[in-house]
Amino acid sequence: MSILITQNVVKRFEGQLALDNVSIDVPEGKIFGLLGPNGAGKTTLLRIVNQITAPDSGSVLFDNRPLEANDVFKIGYLPEERGLYKKMKIGDQAMYLARLKGMSQAAALSSLKSWFVRFGIQAWWNKKITELSKGMAQKVQFVTTVMHNPRLLILDEPFSGFDPINVDLIRNEILRLKSNGTSVILSTHNMESVEELCDEIALINKAKLVVAGKVHDIRRIHGDNNIEILYRSSAPYAPLSTSDLPFSVVSDGTKDGSYSMTVAIREGFSTNDIIKVLLPELSIVGVNEIIPRMHDIFIKLVTDKEA
Numbered sequence: 001m002s003i004l005i006t007q008n009v010v011k012r013f014e015g016q017l018a019l020d021n022v023s024i025d026v027p028e029g030k031i032f033g034l035l036g037p038n039g040a041g042k043t044t045l046l047r048i049v050n051q052i053t054a055p056d057s058g059s060v061l062f063d064n065r066p067l068e069a070n071d072v073f074k075i076g077y078l079p080e081e082r083g084l085y086k087k088m089k090i091g092d093q094a095m096y097l098a099r100l101k102g103m104s105q106a107a108a109l110s111s112l113k114s115w116f117v118r119f120g121i122q123a124w125w126n127k128k129i130t131e132l133s134k135g136m137a138q139k140v141q142f143v144t145t146v147m148h149n150p151r152l153l154i155l156d157e158p159f160s161g162f163d164p165i166n167v168d169l170i171r172n173e174i175l176r177l178k179s180n181g182t183s184v185i186l187s188t189h190n191m192e193s194v195e196e197l198c199d200e201i202a203l204i205n206k207a208k209l210v211v212a213g214k215v216h217d218i219r220r221i222h223g224d225n226n227i228e229i230l231y232r233s234s235a236p237y238a239p240l241s242t243s244d245l246p247f248s249v250v251s252d253g254t255k256d257g258s259y260s261m262t263v264a265i266r267e268g269f270s271t272n273d274i275i276k277v278l279l280p281e282l283s284i285v286g287v288n289e290i291i292p293r294m295h296d297i298f299i300k301l302v303t304d305k306e307a
Contacts, residue, residue, distance in 0.1 A: 002064065003028040003152050003183040004049065009058035011044055018044040020207040021058070026152075026185060026200075031178055033198035033215070034187040037302055040204045042187050043080065046154055049185075050077045062152075073102040076150035080157045080187075082141050084129050091125035094144050101148040108147070115143045119169070134161045142170060146177065153177060156187045171197065191295035201294075205302050215294065222297045223290065225265045226250060229278065230258045230286035237261055237282060246273040258285055 004026040011019040019041045026032045036042045047053045049060060051072060060067040062074075085093050091112070098108030116122040119139050129137050138161045146153060155174070159167045174197060178184055186198060194201060195215065202212040211218060231237065236252055236259055239245060246269035250262040263274065271287060278284060 001028045002026060003062070004185070005061040005064075006045065006049070007059045007061070009045065009048060009055045009060070011041075011048065011053070011055050017207045019048075019055070019204075022204060022207070022209050023058075024202045024209070024212060026183060028183050029178065029181050030199040031174065031184040031186055031197050033194045033201035034185055034204070035189075035194065035201055035298060036204040036210075041207045042204055043156065045204070046077070046079075046156060046185070046187065049154065050075060073148065074151045076145040076148065076153045078142060078145040078153075078155045078158055080160070082138065082161075084137060084141060084144075086129045089126050089128060090132075090140055094140070094147070097144045098147055103148050111147045111149070112143070115147055118173075119143060135163060135166055138162060139166065142173075146173075150182065152183045152185070154185045154187075157189070158186070159188070159190060159193065191293065191298055194294045203298065203301055210301050218297065219291045219294065222300065223292050226262055226290040227265065227271055227274070228286075228288040228290055229261045229263060229274070229282075229284060230255060230288075231261070231278070231282040231284045232258055233282055237278075246270075246277060262290065 002025050004024075006022060006024050008021045008023055009019050010017075010021060022041065022045060024032075024034070024045075034042050034045070044053070048055050049067070051067065051069065062068070062071045088096075094112050095105075095108055098112065099105070103111070113122070116125065119142075121136070121139055121143075124132065124136070124140070129140070132140070142158065145155075153174075158170055158174070162170060171193070174184060174186070186193070188194065198215050200212070200214050201218065203210045239249075246266055247263040248266065250264050252259065252261045254260060265271065265274065271289075275284065275287065
């Protein structure tokens, strides 16, 4: 079940192609990472979903039907370029923004009070943004993004400007919202957050979709088919001949009191073939598949695309 689908979306600005037939499928109740280098087209796509701009061609489906104007009430959007009225009282502008999202006065006040207490900012109601630090203002902006309990939450670099304590606060809130059924699109350059939070991702580069799918599957597909072998021996393993082995040694060392060896599995062989060869010679205590980090995959895919 999908909450959002874009189909062959194309967008140009003054002849410059910003999106070139981009199709993504955001599953309901999941965290979907929208990745790409600066200028790739991510923000353009998010603005199309939020109906800030329209595609030149292609379509956007929300809840399995064409996106409608009133769907803005079901979406929460935290743009990378933060924007609050600096001289307006925080409580007043939060109420104003809640009413723009279609909330009644009573519902808005109830939701905001709950969120302000949750974030420990209830004393800020009558303050102005100019009286707050950047991180404090970011908290207020996050609250105004989620206060109407959106079905789809779009977060563009949500951890920007936060110290580690508040990064954890926002991360935990994102996970709590997901557990309550909210679908989340997370656009970020922080690949650790992608690995920790995202169920699926789409990578856009130079206006085109490069890869999309489940994070776990993408990490496996783009691995180098390497494994780490931990073993006990009187000396590091040194084969007399390597040409007939089902693997090649990439690196070796020690780990946790044992020798370690990273090997690349040769085509046509498996981990079991390697273990069969080594068991007569070594006391194997562990075998670990080496799965690349999203950081490395991101750099590889973007670099390959540019090349």
